[in-house]
Amino acid sequence: xxxxxxxxxxxxxxxxxxxxxxxxxxxxxxxxxxxxxxxxxxxxxxxxxxxxxxxxxxxxxxxxxxxxxxxxxxxxxxxxxxxxxxxxxxxxxxxxxxxxxxxxxxxxxxxxxxxxxxxxxxxxxxxxxxxxxxxxxxxxxxxxxxxxxxxxxxxxxxxxxxxxxxxxxxxxxxxxxxxxxxxxxxxxxxxxxxxxxxxxxxxxxxxxxxxxxxxxxxxxxxxxxxxxxxxxxxxxxxxxxxxxxxxxxxxxxxxxxxxxxxxxxxxxxxxxxxxxxxxxxxxxxxxxxxxxxxxxxxxxxxxxxxxxxxxxxxxxxxxxxxxxxxxxxxxxxxxxxxxxxxxxxxxxxxxxxxxxxxxxxxxxxxxxxxxxxxxxxxxxxxxxxxxxxxxxxxxxxxxxxxxxxxxxxxxxxxxxxxxxxxxxxxxxxxxxxxxxxxxxxxxxxxxxxxxxxxxxxxxxxxxxxxxxxxx
Numbered sequence: 001x002x003x004x005x006x007x008x009x010x011x012x013x014x015x016x017x018x019x020x021x022x023x024x025x026x027x028x029x030x031x032x033x034x035x036x037x038x039x040x041x042x043x044x045x046x047x048x049x050x051x052x053x054x055x056x057x058x059x060x061x062x063x064x065x066x067x068x069x070x071x072x073x074x075x076x077x078x079x080x081x082x083x084x085x086x087x088x089x090x091x092x093x094x095x096x097x098x099x100x101x102x103x104x105x106x107x108x109x110x111x112x113x114x115x116x117x118x119x120x121x122x123x124x125x126x127x128x129x130x131x132x133x134x135x136x137x138x139x140x141x142x143x144x145x146x147x148x149x150x151x152x153x154x155x156x157x158x159x160x161x162x163x164x165x166x167x168x169x170x171x172x173x174x175x176x177x178x179x180x181x182x183x184x185x186x187x188x189x190x191x192x193x194x195x196x197x198x199x200x201x202x203x204x205x206x207x208x209x210x211x212x213x214x215x216x217x218x219x220x221x222x223x224x225x226x227x228x229x230x231x232x233x234x235x236x237x238x239x240x241x242x243x244x245x246x247x248x249x250x251x252x253x254x255x256x257x258x259x260x261x262x263x264x265x266x267x268x269x270x271x272x273x274x275x276x277x278x279x280x281x282x283x284x285x286x287x288x289x290x291x292x293x294x295x296x297x298x299x300x301x302x303x304x305x306x307x308x309x310x311x312x313x314x315x316x317x318x319x320x321x322x323x324x325x326x327x328x329x330x331x332x333x334x335x336x337x338x339x340x341x342x343x344x345x346x347x348x349x350x351x352x353x354x355x356x357x358x359x360x361x362x363x364x365x366x367x368x369x370x371x372x373x374x375x376x377x378x379x380x381x382x383x384x385x386x387x388x389x390x391x392x393x394x395x396x397x398x399x400x401x402x403x404x405x406x407x408x409x410x411x412x413x414x415x416x417x418x419x420x421x422x423x424x425x426x427x428x429x430x431x432x433x434x435x436x437x438x439x440x441x442x443x444x445x446x447x448x449x450x451x452x453x454x455x456x457x458x459x460x461x462x463x464x465x466x467x468x469x470x471x
Contacts, residue, residue: 007197011190016183023175030171034164035142039130042144045074046128046157050148053078059151063087073159078152086152095135099145099154102131133158140165200230204237217245254418258308265297265304272297307435311418314442320360322447324470327355327364327396331389334368341373344381345402351388355396356470359447367443370436371400371463378461379404396469401462407455415453416441 049070056062066076066089076089083098128146135141140161148155200221207221220241221234272294276287332352339347357364375385383403390397407415414420418438444451449467 007194008187008191012183012187015186019179019182023179027175031168038142042157045071046144046146050146050155053150056150062151075158077156079154081153094158095133097133097143097156099156102145103129200234217248265301268297269294310439320446322358325357325359325361327357328352328389330361330364331368334365335387338372342376345379346384348386350386351390353390355391357396357467363443367440370440375400375402391469396467398465403460406457406459406461408457
């Protein structure tokens with residue numbers, strides 16, 4: 001069963017239940033009020049007449065009292081102590097009544113016509129008793145019996161229940177009909193409302209299906225002016241598609257750049273090896289030069305593959321196993337290694353405060369070597385590279401500052417992207433992979449830190465790494 005039909009059935013069932021409960025309560029209150037009104041009329045009429053009969057000492061006087069008009073709907077009769085009729089106010093089709101039977105009734109019988117209303121037979125403490133009687137035609141009569149003194153022993157009042165019963169039957173049918181009709185209308189309205197409410201879901205499903213079949217990540221779900229939960233869901237889905245599309249573009253670019261970067265050293269290695277195979281007349285110096293170039297390209301290829309594996313680890317979301325690390329000691333190790341690989345630049349340690357962090361020593365050393373290697377590559381031989389580490393509050397701050405060529409402002413937002421290299425950098429470092437800063441960014445991110453670059457063209461660059469420090 002579809003969601004639309006399930007929602008419609010839930011709406012219809014819930015509304016039908018509410019209507020049924022409210023209808024039953026209304027029916028019970030309505031029914032009870034009608035019967036209670038009749039009971040009050042009978043009791044007040046008979047008690048009023050009983051007060052008038054106190055002065056009657058003979059049957060004729062009693063008949064005169066009963067002949068006075070009181071209510072057209074109430075038949076008043078007087079009975080003797082033996083239950084025989086003494087006098088009646090007027091001739092009617094009211095059934096014969098034995099007042100003694102009504103007075104001795106202590107348990108009211110089940111009343112199917114009254115339905116959910118309380119039983120009609122109730123004992124009135126201190127005064128008369130109510131009861132029911134059935135006429136020859138099957139009609140029901142409400143009876144009130146009151147004991148009196150005088151020529152008669154019992155005074156009764158009877159009123160037909162035909163009009164009330166007919167009204168109650170019509171009302172019961174109306175309650176049942178309104179409940180069924182209300183449930184049916186709610187079912188139809190719920191079906192229509194569910195279709196309208198689930199329309200964004202259908203559009204979302206159609207968009208997702210279209211993307212799955214056509215692989216066009218540019219498709220979007222129309223949001224319109226909706227500001228409800230469905231509109232928020234559509235906006236969230238579109239944001240997810242934006243993220244997926246961006247990730248797809250970055251992946252495609254990464255694959256293209258990686259293929260290009262891998263092809264260059266492989267082509268150089270293959271060309272040098274073919275040259276060594278075919279040119280038997282090459283001099284030893286030429287053979288050595290070809291071998292050296294092939295070896296250099298192989299090392300570059302190995303470095304590129306290692307960087308790609310590191311980024312693959314980053315994309316896989318594999319966390320680093322951390323331990324307590326003396327950051328200043330790791331930085332000194334990276335500084336010593338970078339100084340051996342420098343090309344005449346002056347490397348200095350400006351500030352070295354002891355700081356403890358939680359991290360992986362090898363990855364932190366790789367991070368600092370990447371920053372120092374970039375500073376060495378893009379700083380002239382007479383330039384200066386300054387290294388510092390200090391504690392600022394609850395953070396450790398490492399800065400690598402150089403006096404190199406700098407990075408143009410338009411390139412700064414992209415330096416941490418994979419395979420991105422600014423044009424000046426490409427001129428100075430044709431053998432780079434463009435993955436160093438991307439790996440550095442991943443290492444810092446794994447250590448819950450941040451990294452930033454500040455640079456001025458022709459004046460140098462400062463790389464700042466901030467990591468949480470141990471207390």
